[in-house]
Amino acid sequence: MALTSYAEFPPCPALRPYVACLWAAHTDPAAPPRPHRVLPDNCVDILWQDNRPDAFAVGMMSAPIWVPAAGPVRIVAVRFRPGAAGLFLDAPLHVLTDSRADLADLWGRADALRLHDTLWQPKLSTAARLRRIEDALLARLARAAPSTPTLGQRAVAAIEAAHGAVRVDALADALAVSRQHLALQFRQQVGLTPKLFARICRFRRASAVLRDDGTDVAALALDCGYFDQSHLIRDFRDFAGTTPDAWRR
Structure with a gap:
């Protein structure tokens, strides 16, 4: 599926702590x-397709992953x-890792299908669909009634602040929990x-820098917290299926 148009939109203020963006x-x-x-x-998405x-x-x-070509959508x-x-x-999010689930199985078929049907009414604008x-x-958030950040959210904030250059043992100590409980x-x-979340966070920073300028790969590895260039190359192969040099061409 080659997307010929893609745009991101900021969420409303009440959803900003939880939603990175809406997109069409x-x-x-x-x-x-x-x-x-x-x-x-390092994100989870819900997609509605017509x-x-x-x-x-x-x-x-x-x-x-490579998403195969599809018809107009x-x-x-x-x-x-x-x-x-x-x-x-x-649902616990690890059950979705490297997979996907029908929203009907997560929200209940009636709620999921009701929203799907209303989204694809004829002549409805993209802005109206996103609203x-x-x-x-917002209705589901009101039922969840979150109060304080979870341990996972606090750990995410620490990992992202360090751009992934953090040791799990040190992170657990900083959060006053055992490594096993944190994991x-x-x-x-x-x-x-x-550990995997931090690796992807570090890779995303390195891939963005590499695509934006002609930084030397060895220097980039050090700047992004890699032990050496070989570890950077391994992450590019694992998370992009290519090498750093091929990535920036």
């Missing part, structure tokens, strides 16, 4: 079909901040292990 995309029927590569981004009867949630990814979606999707999906998604999320809670509340 479509394919051009006249464009030649080609597969689309998706890299791990060419299928059910919405679905896509869990965190530990490796890149319009998509509206929400992308959650790391550790926040569980409030809206009523209806926000209304559904269990993080996996359930975020979807990955803390």
Whole structure:
């Protein structure tokens, strides 16, 4: 599925602590079909498509995937901040890792199908569709009634502040929990292990820098907290399926 149009939109203020963005995309029927590569981004999304009867949630990814070419499709979606999707999906997030689940199985068929049907009413604008998604999320947030950040969310904040250059033992000590407890809670509340989440966070920083300028790969590895260049190359192979040099071409 080669997306010929893609745009991101900020969430309403009440959803900003939990939602990274809403987004919309479509394919051009006249464009030649080609597969689309998706890299791990430490996020969970829900997608609604006009060419299928059910919405679905896509869990965190530990490796890149190629989405096969498909026919014309319009998509509206929400992308959650790391550790926040569980409030809206009523499920431990590790069960979605490297997979997806129909929203009907997570929300109940009646609620999921009702929203899907209203989103694809004829002549409804993209902005109106996104507002209806926000209304559904706000209703679920009110039922969840979050009070304080979870352990997973506090760990995510620390890892992201360090751009992934953090040791799990040190992180557990800083949060005053055992490494085992942190690993269990993080996996359930975020979807990955803390170590893998940190690796992807570090890779995302390195890949963004490498694509924006001509930084030497060895220097980039040190700047991004890698032990050496070989560890950076390994992460590019694991998370992008390519090498750093090929990535920036």
